[in-house]
Amino acid sequence: MTAQPLLIALVSVQFLVHALLWAMTARMARRWRESEGHFALFWCLLAVGLMLFVPPWASGSAPRNLADLLIIAASMCEHQALALHWGRRPPLAPYAAGLAVAAGIVAASFLLDNGHGVRVAVVCFGCALMMAASVRLMWQLGRAATPIFAPVAAAGYTLLATLLVVRGVQALLVGSTTKISIDAPGHANIPLAIAVLFVGGLLNLAHIRLVLGRVLHRLGQQAQTDELTGALNRRGLLQHLEAVHAGAAAGGAGYALLMVDVDHFKAINDQHGHAEGDRVLQAVSASLRTALRTDDRVGRWGGEEFCVLLPRTSLHDARQLAERVARRVAEDGTGVRVTVSIGVSQFTAGDADLQAVIRRADGALYDAKAAGRNRVVTAQGQR
DSSP states (O other): OOHHHHHHHHHHHHHHHHHHHHHHHHHHHTOTTSHHHHHHHHHHHHHHHHHTTSSOOOTTSHHHHHHHHHHHHHHHHHHHHHHHHTTOOOOSHHHHHHHHHHHHHHHHGGGSTTHHHHHHHHHHHHHHHHHHHHHHHIIIIIHHHOTTHHHHHHHHHHHHHHHHHHHHHHHHHSOTTOOOSTTSSSTTHHHHHHHHHHHHHHHHHHHHHHHHHHHHHHHHHHHTBOTTTSSBOHHHHHHHHHHHHHHHHTTSOOEEEEEEEETTHHHHHHHHOHHHHHHHHHHHHHHHHHHSOTTOEEEEEETTEEEEEEETOOHHHHHHHHHHHHHHHHHHOOSSOOOEEEEEEEOOTTOOSHHHHHHHHHHHHHHHHHTTSSSEEEOTTOO
16 A cells, blocks of 8 residues: 555544544433534544545546545534534535535536546535535634634634635646546645644544533533522532622622521421422522522522522612512412511621621521511611
8 A cells, every 4th residue: 555545544544533432422421413423423424435535446436436425424414513512403404405416516527528626626615615614603603602712713614625625626627637636646635635634633622622611511500500499509609609799899899698598498398298398499499580680699508598699789679679589489389388588688898708798698587587487687787
């Protein structure tokens, strides 16, 4: 085997390894029909398509025509994978139509003097078109999620698409007896194969970055979310509390806290069972989030107790919000009568740390429960 087919075989093996890794990822995540499965299929099709250029089959032979169509199908599969990653699910019909057009042009090329050049151009233009579509996806959907990565990846795709267009034009302009496919000698094909090897590695890293970034984001959300209620957990809410408190202590906008406790929760569990108690907590969490504003944060503080962060909120407004929350919880219900007691406190310039504000809200909650529950009480010294 000469150097050029050997280099193409090396590229194919690298892409096949990418396919196996993505297949393992899709299998473990059970996401064969999502982006992971489509990335596995992309690399597999590309690897097989390039491998068909290793044996010395003649241009226009069935294996070479199949290779051309597999490479175009691979680029379509990658575009669909990127669309799925960003929440789009494009129909299969446009891809099938595009592949049918490419197959028709390949078939018609046998009637032309420069049929070989036309077939090479079909592959180059087809892949360049799908790369341009992928760049459009990255620019429209990816910039918000990955403001640095998406433009850089889009620039790389644009460069490769431009090189493919140049090669496609070159293929149309060469003589009818000149062979210009990637396995042919000359025409900078060895540098092109090395570039494909290098760019293929970068593309795989780009795919990994996209999917891994989403996985890490999902894991981060899970680490900060209470599984039962969907509210923030204590750790997640504390991150927001500390950030808002630091801003207020530095002279920024103040904030208020609500400590919310479900009244007689133990009795609900004892009389109706723990499953009903779970439904009550879920309903209270949903009522809290519905009754509050977009920037407010609700967290499950522990057991049947919730803590609510109200940024840029005065004590008067915080009390009004607390009373609205209490009414909303009582009105929503779950078949079991549910009420809440709420303690309200506000940040003051003299608060040395966050715990001072939390202690005042806890004290107000204790006063609300001692006064008979089902009420809102403002922290002592702030009434």
